[in-house]
Amino acid sequence: MTVTDGVRLAVGTLTRLPVNLLESNDEVLARWQSRIWHLLVDEYQDTNRCQYRLMRLLAGPKAAFTAVGDDDQSIYAWRGADIGNIPLLQEDYPRLKIITLEQNYRSTTRILQAANAVIANNPKIFEKKLWSEHGHGDAVHVQLCRDDAHEAEWVAARLEAHRFQHRGKWADYAVLYRGNHQARVIEQQLRQQKIPYVLSGGQSFFDKAEIKDITSYLRLLANPDDDPAFIRAITTPRRGIGGATLEALGRHAGNRHVSLFTAAVEVGIEQHLNPKPLAAVREFCQFIVRLEHRAGREPARQVLDDLLRAIAYEGQLFETLEPREAEGKWANVCDFVDWLGKKGEEEDKNLLELTQTVALISMLDKNAAEQDAVQLATLHAAKGLEFRHVFLVGVEEGILPHRESLEPGKLEEERRLMYVGITRARMSLHVSHCRKRKTGREFRPCEPSRFIDEMGAELKRSGGDEAPAAEDKVAGRARFAQLKAMLDKSA
Numbered sequence: 001m002t003v004t005d006g007v008r009l010a011v012g013t014l015t016r017l018p019v020n021l022l023e024s025n026d027e028v029l030a031r032w033q034s035r036i037w038h039l040l041v042d043e044y045q046d047t048n049r050c051q052y053r054l055m056r057l058l059a060g061p062k063a064a065f066t067a068v069g070d071d072d073q074s075i076y077a078w079r080g081a082d083i084g085n086i087p088l089l090q091e092d093y094p095r096l097k098i099i100t101l102e103q104n105y106r107s108t109t110r111i112l113q114a115a116n117a118v119i120a121n122n123p124k125i126f127e128k129k130l131w132s133e134h135g136h137g138d139a140v141h142v143q144l145c146r147d148d149a150h151e152a153e154w155v156a157a158r159l160e161a162h163r164f165q166h167r168g169k170w171a172d173y174a175v176l177y178r179g180n181h182q183a184r185v186i187e188q189q190l191r192q193q194k195i196p197y198v199l200s201g202g203q204s205f206f207d208k209a210e211i212k213d214i215t216s217y218l219r220l221l222a223n224p225d226d227d228p229a230f231i232r233a234i235t236t237p238r239r240g241i242g243g244a245t246l247e248a249l250g251r252h253a254g255n256r257h258v259s260l261f262t263a264a265v266e267v268g269i270e271q272h273l274n275p276k277p278l279a280a281v282r283e284f285c286q287f288i289v290r291l292e293h294r295a296g297r298e299p300a301r302q303v304l305d306d307l308l309r310a311i312a313y314e315g316q317l318f319e320t321l322e323p324r325e326a327e328g329k330w331a332n333v334c335d336f337v338d339w340l341g342k343k344g345e346e347e348d349k350n351l352l353e354l355t356q357t358v359a360l361i362s363m364l365d366k367n368a369a370e371q372d373a374v375q376l377a378t379l380h381a382a383k384g385l386e387f388r389h390v391f392l393v394g395v396e397e398g399i400l401p402h403r404e405s406l407e408p409g410k411l412e413e414e415r416r417l418m419y420v421g422i423t424r425a426r427m428s429l430h431v432s433h434c435r436k437r438k439t440g441r442e443f444r445p446c447e448p449s450r451f452i453d454e455m456g457a458e459l460k461r462s463g464g465d466e467a468p469a470a471e472d473k474v475a476g477r478a479r480f481a482q483l484k485a486m487l488d489k490s491a
Helices: 003-024 026-035 049-059 085-092 109-119 148-166 180-192 209-222 227-234 243-256 260-265 275-295 300-311 313-320 323-347 351-364 408-422 450-454 470-490
Strands: 039-041 065-067 140-145 173-177 197-199 374-378 387-392 425-434 436-439 442-445 459-463
Touching: 003 026, 003 049, 026 049, 039 049, 049 065, 049 085, 109 140, 109 408, 109 425, 109 450, 140 148, 148 173, 148 180, 148 387, 148 425, 148 436, 173 180, 180 197, 180 323, 180 374, 209 227, 209 275, 209 300, 209 313, 209 323, 209 351, 227 243, 227 260, 227 275, 243 260, 243 275, 260 275, 275 300, 275 351, 300 313, 300 323, 300 351, 313 323, 323 351, 387 408, 408 450
Parallel strands: 039 065, 140 425, 140 459, 173 374, 173 387, 197 374, 387 425
Antiparallel strands: 436 442
């Protein structure tokens, strides 16, 4: 049983307790019914059957309640929500008064037209058609990308250009996706372009322990005086250097007003450390020095591969973790190394130069609440939120709709999820899909989601060209840098 299953079970049990009490004790039931004049149930479409029983018990024979919900936004069947509660309400309360709220106060007409067109393919419990007084607005933009890396590049470039054009804030933008795994390549590109972002509904790729382990070595190459990086790197993997050794080294460094690295290689440290841990500390420092020498001269990918082999990081993962967890962490490390290696090849930079990019990762990790930042979120996490401009990525068969949700009932919920994603946008909506997508270290062909065609004919479609030549990429990066400089000056 997963943690999520356990939480769901606990919540379900807690709901059943008052239901059982009210159903078995007339005195308690009467007392609670007398205390409630009118019952309000919000997000009714997300209720489960036990919650519905609780509502009926509390409302009592007076039936003094108001239930607010949208059958088109029922997207939580996986955690127990029962869309059948909506028609059940009509059956159990024949005198139910239904008020349809069709005016939308959030989105432009074109966005609502796309949303209405998609959800019209589902069977309807209540007929409604959203409309708005916010004007026609821009056409919904559908972008075909070569692969997920190209998709991330397109999102970053489009974000930058759109923000410059509209003089907006980063917080005006959101990038939404079906699953957390899709965020990784987006994060990498946003960090590369120094675009601030906040991740909700999952852990940042760069916050994972295994990525921080590897970046500690790179931070140390960029700055040997980075004490936190020194401590993490020298203890990962274990080298027989314990807390007592680091404490003694720290005291000596503090007295000398130097970094841990400097203290470790200074004459006189022999008086403060025992011979065996001293040898291990100096061996580590010599390794860093050799690595720094190579990092400024050899291809980044080669140095990174040799670093991983030298510290035997893969072996450490499989020795200390369960095989499945170890495989996942090692895959993350390989993806990170591949990203840096590819970046080095494309930008003709060695590893020492790339460490500046890694150093910026720490600078971008500020308090999310204080940042003007792009929001990254799953579609489920974004429900109830709104943004001026939305990028909906990975809209492909097998992702949205999910490959395990192609049965009629499940497909309808996936379509409602698409509907939720579309209606998060206020002013503009950008939808993207790929011709192929990387899975592990291989690419698989992709087909555009059926939901794109369902959005109607009034779409602005673009993309699909083959990869640009190398000189075009250089020119593109130059234009991008120029755009950023203009934006910085105007800020």
